[in-house]
Amino acid sequence: MIRFEQVSKVYADGTTAVDDLTFEVAAGELVTLVGPSGCGKTTTMKMVNRLIEPTSGRISLDGEDISAVDPVELRRRIGYVIQQVGLFPHKTVLENTATVPHLLGWKRAKARARAAELLELVGLDPSTHGARYPEQLSGGQRQRVGVARALAADPPVLLMDEPFGAVDPVVREHLQNEFLKLQAEVHKTVLFVTHDIEEAVRLGDRIAVYGHGRIEQFDTPAAVLGAPATPYVADFVGADGGLKRLSVTPIEPGDLVRPPVVHLDDPLAAAGERLRAEGARWAVVLDGEEKLHGWISSARTEGAEGTVGEQARRMEAWLPVGAPLKRAFATMLQHDAGWIAVLDPDADHRFLGVLTPAALHEALRRSTAADSRAVPRQEVALETVHAV
Ligand SMILES: Nc1ncnc2c1ncn2[C@@H]1O[C@H](COP(=O)(O)OP(=O)(O)OP(=O)(O)O)[C@@H](O)[C@H]1O
Known part of the structure; x- marks a missing residue:
């Protein structure tokens, strides 16, 4: 857990970069710091690993005041990823990744084995990429090595300063997705600096929106988007x-x-009866195993013989419960559909109900109004996982 208590930083020339900052990052939480250039994000981050010392206030890691911890020892507990990556050009990818374990005095074989494991974790094949030099990698691959290197000694805390800032938008989105999956496995306590609100929303469990040197709002992505605390936000x-x-x-x-x-296999007459009784214009059709098949309109049940199966239409589009509303909206547009079935992927794809445009609108209002604080991380991540 990282805690800032009334932390300020005034540089020698009188610039106040950070002004009376108080906030907390819980263990395993990913907090994004977002704001325009020069608002103090990097200064905040560098105070955590003591590359910059605060002018006043207190920063603690797991309750321990970091000003009392030897900076070198402190940095062993904190992985650091920056935009320029900072890989050693004359060392191979594997050697670069093994840097920290090596500094910690691990045996060479153990350090290399760990580095190979980490490269695999970030989606690089150690047998092909491990022996290459940084210049032989793409920008996105270099960023992955940067992440692998920061994780090599398994530090509980990760500081990431615009780590995906230098790559093109497509690669960037890919790296973001991969990082979310990785974080779901490693559960690091992460401070992530970005100037891109989309990135902040996508990755953060909570977001700190910076104005000049101060946090204007510190809340979940849903709350920041739905209920901005100030006109600035x-x-x-x-x-x-x-x-x-x-x-x-x-x-x-x-x-x-x-x-x-x-x-x-219901008789059409019985289905028609049901529709009339409920005053509905259409019904969802399930197969014998209670799986989604499609739908049938009331017109198709009128006076017809036979079973529902002979008149039903297929509807293959569906969404898992917990998926973001944005996917529902996109799926409706894509299929030109007035409704989308929602299934429970954890219960054998049981049919739960349908989402209509009106229900979608209601859901959006619900989330704006009520406890937008409780959007669970995994469900936010679902979108990105499925988009890959
Ligand atoms: N060593 C320094 N001496 C004087 N002023 C500094 C120093 N480093 C940063 N600053 C100033 O402190 C303020 C905050 O800088 P900081 O790098 O923390 O911002 P940032 O939000 O990370 O910006 P960016 O997104 O552009 O990296 C800026 O006005 C910057 O010019």
Whole structure:
């Protein structure tokens, strides 16, 4: 756990880079620091590994005041990833990754084995990439080596300063996705600096939005997007905050509409009866194993003989409960559909209900109004996992 208590930094020339900062990053939490250039994000970060000393205030790691810890010892507990990566050009990728274990005095074989394991974890094949030199890698691959190197000694804390800033948007999104999956495995306590609100929203369990030297809002992505605390934050989030919000609000069972459900082998007459009784214009059709098959309109049940299966239409698009509303919206557009079935992937894809445009709108309002604080991380990540 990282804790800042009334921390300020005034540089020698009188510039106040950080002004009376108090916040906490919980163990295993990923906090993104976002704000325009020069607002004090990097200064904040570098005070954690004592590359910069605060002018006043206190920073502690797991309750221990870091000003009392030897900086070299401190940095062993803190992985550091920066935009320029800072790989040693004359060392191979494997040697670069093994740098910290090596400094910690690990035996060579153990350090190399650990480095190979880490390269694999970040999606690089040690047998092909391990022996290369940094200049023989793409920008995205170099960033991955930077992450692998920072994780090599298994530090509990990770500081990341615009680590994906120098790569193109496609590679960047890919690296973000990979990093989220990695973080779901390693659960580091992460401070992540970015000037990109999209990146902050995508990665952060919570976001600290910086104004000049101060935090304007410190909250979940959903809260920052849906309920900006100040006009400054609203401006920074942008006019399309509502759209960004779609990507951090998960579909919940309570959002779903429950149309009548009929089965493939039901007689059409009985299905028609059900629809009339419920005043519905269509029903969801499930197969014999209770799996989604499609739908049937009330018109197709009128006066027809036979079973539902003979008149039903296929509907293959569906979403897992917990997926972000943005995916629901995109899927509706893609299939030109007025509704999307929502299934429970953890319960054998059981049919739960459907999401309609009206229900989607309600869900968005629900998340803006109520406890937007509780958007679980995994569900936010779902979108990115599925997008790969
Ligand atoms: N060594 C220094 N001496 C004087 N002023 C400094 C020094 N380092 C940074 N500053 C100033 O402190 C302020 C905060 O800088 P910092 O690097 O923390 O911002 P940042 O939010 O990380 O910006 P960027 O996104 O551009 O990296 C800026 O006004 C910067 O010019």
